[in-house]
Amino acid sequence: MSVKQSSSFRSILSTTSLVAAFLGPVAFANAQQAGDEVLEEIVTTATQRQQTVQDVPIAVSAFGADELQRAGVTDLRDLTNIAPSLFLTSSQSEVAGAVARIRGIGTTGDNSGLESAVAVFIDGVYRNRTNNALTELGAVERIEVLRGPQGTLFGRNASAGLISITTKQPTYEFEGYGEISYGNYDAVRIGAGLSGPLVENKLAARIDGVYFERDGFIEDKVTGEDYNDRDRFLIRGQLLADPSEDLSLRLIFDYSEREENCCAAVVIVPSAVSNAMIGVLGAQFGSGALPGEDPFDRRSATSEGRGFQQDAEEWGLSLQADWSTSIGELTSITAFRNWKSWRSQDIDYTSLDIAFRDEDGFVQEFETFSQEIRLNGQWGKLDWLVGAYFADEDLAFDDAIRFGRDFTAFADLLVDLADGIPGNGLTAGGAPWPGYNALAALVSGGAIPVAFPEGFGVVQDMFRQNSENWALFTHNIYALSETVDLSVGLRYTEERKTVDARVVTNNPTCLALVQAAGLGAIPASLTTLPCAPFWSPLLDVEGSDKRKEERLTGTVALNFTVTDNLSTYGSYSRGYKGGGFNLDRAGMIQGAPDPSQLQFEEEVVDSFELGAKYRSSDRKLVVNTALFYSDFSDFQLNAFNGTSFVVVNLPKAETYGVEIESQWLPIAYLSLAGGLTYAKTEYGSDFAGPEFAPPSPGNPLGGAFWQLPGNTLTNAPRWSITGSATWQQPIGDGFELLVHLDGRYTSKVNTGSDLDLEKEQDGVFLLNGRIGVGEIDGRWQVELWGRNLLDKDYIQVAFDGPLQGSGTRANTIAPNTQVYNAFLAEPRTYGITLRGRF
Template sequence: MKNTVSIRALALAGASIALLPQAALAQDAGTQEPAAAAEASPETTGPVIVVTAQGREQSLADVPVAVSAVSGELLEKSGTNDIRELNQVAPSLLVSSTGNEANGSARIRGIGTVGDNPGLESSVAVFVDGVYRSRSGNALSELGPIDRIEILRGPQGTLGGRNASAGLISIYTAPPEFETSGYGAFTYGNYDAIRVEGGINVPLGQTVAARVDGVYFKRDGFYNDVNNDTTVNNRDRYLVRGQLLFEPSDTLSFRLVGDYSKKDEACCAATFVQTDFAPLARMSPGLDTFARPEGGPPLTSTENPIIPIMIALGQDPRALNQGTFNRDIYVTPGRTYEGATEDYGVSGELNWDLGGVSLTSITAYREYSNTQASDTDYTQVDIIYRAPGDFAGAREFKTFSQELRLQGSAFDDRLDWLVGGYYANEKLEVRDNLRFGDQYGTFAACRIALAINPALANPAAENCLGPNVAALDGTLTGTPAFGPATPAILAAINNLGSISDLGSTGDIYNQTSKNFALFTHNIFHITDTVDLTLGLRYTNETKDFDAQFNNDNTICPTNRALLGGLLGVPALAPLAGGIISLSCQGNSSSELDGVTLSDTRDEDEFTGTAVLSWKPTPDLLLYGSYSRGYKAGGFNLDRSALSSPVAFDPDTIDVGSLQFAEETVDAFEIGAKYSTRQFGLSVAAFRQEFSNFQLNTFNGSFYLVQNINACSTDLGGADRDASATTGACAPEDVQPGVIAQGVELEASLNPVPDLAFTMGLTYSDTSYEDNLIGDDSGAPLDPALRLLPGDNLSNAPEWVATSSVSWTPELTPGGLRGLVFFNARLTDDYNTGSDLLYGKEQDSYFIVNGRVGVTNIAGRFSIEGWVQNLFDKDYTQIAFNTPFVAPQQTFSAFLAEPRTYGITVRGEF
């Protein structure tokens, strides 16, 4: 995946830039820090952009800040309803969702947090009206009317509330105004999509204004659950937001915002990966028990020995023979993906000019909860599941935050200074009820039978042997297959086969995080054209963790007692270990029933930025910057991470094994920005070096969280072998393990008032170093990650181009106007799996969205037709190891959305 982009992809990139420039998007490139705002000036043809990226209002052309600012008008034209759709307008951004929308992932410059583990904070932080959302997936819901969105690229280590190691998405909702107004919109689309939106704004006297907005959205799902006669990945959600704005004087304003949103939706289904997605079928050396040669049959072919077992246990062959992008799914009858999400909160922002000094205070409290049932193996065989209810993969956040900033000037305005503080208290509770299904035992016993002798597998029998056990117990041959250990092994297989509807009866994880920070950000005007910006932040983070486990899987300790003594016998250890592992997968064991754990971690970090900028002419800015970013460490909220099932010892549980360290990044950037009323161009080159990079990956059995670093000395390939004990590094030789470097180019053109173009191109080589190790002590890399050294990160395409055109011609003098809007995104190929296994690679693809209509009808109405994914391009968000179906034997995939289209009617007064 680290090889160069294809000629075809480069050609498409050129075509997308030349033919479909990216419309009316106020973008800019530079270093890092929050916030930008775009305002249109009626006297000019181009946008006048004001930013607060350095904590004070400045012209964007004067600020060395890496930020893409998208106006509310642009968001409306592009049909953006949640942050996933920002992919079309920001080439350095990629937002995707996987097995649970509560943990959707945003990536900037190829860096982001992977997976569905709420214990990991987001590399890309999301703020709404200056208030931190606990995880980026919390913003995968209706946004309502938006004033603007800013996407900040690179580490945010000084301003912006919470630290973020990769970037920040800051959303600003439309505020109240001192004029009476209202609006309404109705949309109907395919998949029986209905979206209703409306709001009203009223002044309540001379000093108070109020605004209320609401959105309701309902749509059928993109997957057809054949067995349960329903659809999955549907939409059924609403949002209500109310605001008050109090402005008693020119020097004081206070804005109060309260919102509530609810989702009752089924999410998230997956299909089997077939050759139409992975045509080369290259398998991962040394990792596969069933390797399909290049050009051979799909992994779901009956030549794969696990597939006949699945069919015999009830798997509909149609699910195994259809294409990857056929959206018929065959879920276990009675299982469901139904879930519920609530998100609500209140915030207040105070801005007060005290005369020479300005005070800003943002106070907020939010609650977020999500439960999601699932047929967790994504097959028709009942292997593992989460039943609906309060414990169905639940996560709840309760967050209080307070930010204070003081800013002013000194030395005859030669110094613009800013100091501030931030405090956040976050309480996280995760509840889980993951259980083995009714057929797990037989399925697992069949995996053992296949490992012993495929001819003995008999899925009609509970232990998958039935009468064939005679070939093992000595009845036929007179010699027991495993010597004196044969009775114990056969008894353990019988026990394994009996596992049915066992596992968690309610695991609870609690984590309280207290974060406080002090920061300063100062701009020194050395001359009229040269500025030096220095920022520094001190952060203290404390996390208190406790967990309680409840489990009724008594087969695990029974088989551990039967076979534990065989783990020291070389000839029998693999078989004994395999039976114990399958009996105790994910450390699901009654040995944990009633067990509680607790731990605490505390960390301190200094971060900051330094920028030197020069404006040789009023239209040109040159700059160079250094910034250091940070993302807090924490706890892996998954009991499977306590140890491998075979090595697990309930008497010596090491809660410290759940911890992972903080992630830090050193970033360097140089750039140039040219800006006039009609034309803007920016170029930036960057390099980001990540230490203790937090990687979360699913290996087919459990989630593995590991801090990735590299060794400065050659490990001789020991980081690529199957051993967990080879490949150690001396602590003094540890160095950053992930490097992101590249170039970003963005341009905008506004030749006349009703025609606008913008375009963007990002080249980002975001890759793992060679000679990888597992943490900053020099411990070896986990063998499941052996494909990582020297390759690109997952979901990190090297080349991305975005472009669009917006044309709003006047159709009648002073009256009707037309609307023609198209945007496009070309994405280079990349691997979608965090372990980089072959067969998870997504080819390059090209997505076009469009909107055509007539606006300003009678000065109040508009009608528009729209389409998303115009060419109905099939592509995946994430491919992953099908859970429990023998690691690396079959893959499944979460698909991206197909083509959607519809019509929208709007009115306003």
């Protein structure tokens, strides 16, 4: 089913005056006289130097605190409303399944062994995975989105780009703020902060905190619970010390928690066969809500006692030292971070208890120490920078997927279904499927256990990984003339990873079936479901492996200042994302498992870019453009095929296109902004291997990923367009009116990792807005706000219903029996915010 829930582009143009704006972020400074407003120059650290967006030969969007507040950005997900090249989704868990993409490129799935292609830095400290940063941001000074590989200065895992977040630091003037919001779904968000001096001009402190709670928008029609809720908080404390004019120290401690029920999936394409099976078994066991309803009624079916509890706890400590020496500016950032998550899960997403993760059945923990040192100085026409980086990361990952109480009956009925076994409750009867009588005889004779007891399956999958990353880097800007700058950067990286694996399963039925199939007593296809990788004892192993990789990456760019208002640039960059270990039992070979089979290779990208940046003399108009082409080799893919997650290196993927960003102050009080990204993102067409084989008479389903070669990557829109309009006008005596609208159009995408047509999502236009009034100096404000004001329904990620239909890869199941599930995006939300500061 193609989910059609969007307006056409023509209707977008008629819906809002956003078309008058064209492309990107905007911030403007209010002047005392109407018409004196100018565009604010937001600082970027894209080159690890303090420069403006217009001065760097890099495609970067930078958003200041005021613009972020107007757009309602409180976490990374909100940033997509105003950053057109950024696309962020989450699937089965927000603590393990979030994916960020830039220009259509990202790392799919929730496998902890794969690192993100879009790196996230907060106050200069790398966050291990995208989901580690999906919490409240607190008080933010600015956010930068750098597009294209950024590995020269920011290190590993920025092959598609990065997001850099800079929080507000302590001040030497006493100040504070507080805000409270209330919205539908009983949403309550409270934020507050306090900053001021402890020792005049020598020591200052700051503390910020956020608490956010909201009911879920998915109702369980079996248990009555609601899912996809919010319950999280953040606290951040800082000290800023300036013992001398040459030395500044910034110490940051943060702690955050999440205790939420997420993420439930709905059925977008039901199967009459699966519905009938659920109905038959439901009548037998007293459950069995059928999924045949509109998915956007936002109702799911979950078996009693199995939910989607997810908890996460994170804390970190960092110290940044900036020291002005006689040869240059020395910066040191020392950090330690700990992140841990737990979650339970109804694996099959049905009201039958087929498979589950118990409470704390899925546990991840990261402990990371990092140290970076940079020295930056100037020698004549040369602005030079050298640095070193070290990170030591320990990752612990435990998982256990087990049989539910209905699995035995489900498996029995699935076998009976083959070719119409009499009395199965689903068909009128017919000749038994070949092999059925042989299987029945073995079961009745006691040769094969008749049941899959509840709680059997995986006893424990345990993976322990250590990663050590060393790097030396340099980035230099040389003024060839008054109008031409040459930038050259180079980075040498060495990474060592070790993994210890222990996989233990309790599933005697699988072993008996495999033995019977091996003797020819039954067809081998009957082992598919009971011996699925989820719980196959043929994958049991205990062992270790290690790998080492070295990589040289870099960049070269020419920046030409054409006039005082216009500059152009051209650049080449090589990026890199580390290889590693697939921390999933399915990565090994059944019957001959070995941890060495878990390895996958590093991903490398070569990227070319041409850009132009224009700013009018009156500082009321900015237009920036970029043409880009990025060629990825050994692209890392993590995809679900119905019974397991598969990790492979694909020979080639590429993305190319154009970006335009603009900011404009056409008249007093009005600011317009927007962004456009056209990105054609495709897999290569020359893939070899059985998983890419197209359907054939002998293989009617084809390989699991036969649709990938030559087609568009998952969740990679061809067009992304953002726009905003802000009206800020003084009213009365010392008051100000605010009216803000922002919108985003995203063209059609395929949300499935295997690109099944049923997983397509048509183009979507989302409109957000707020209207408010307050004192002109910002001392207090009252705002009404709404997100997804047009209440558009759309899916984030679609997938094969686990263990249902052709996803089992069994010859006994026809392709048209497959159930398709999806994770929905948020519906319309709205509320009121009261804000004050001093």
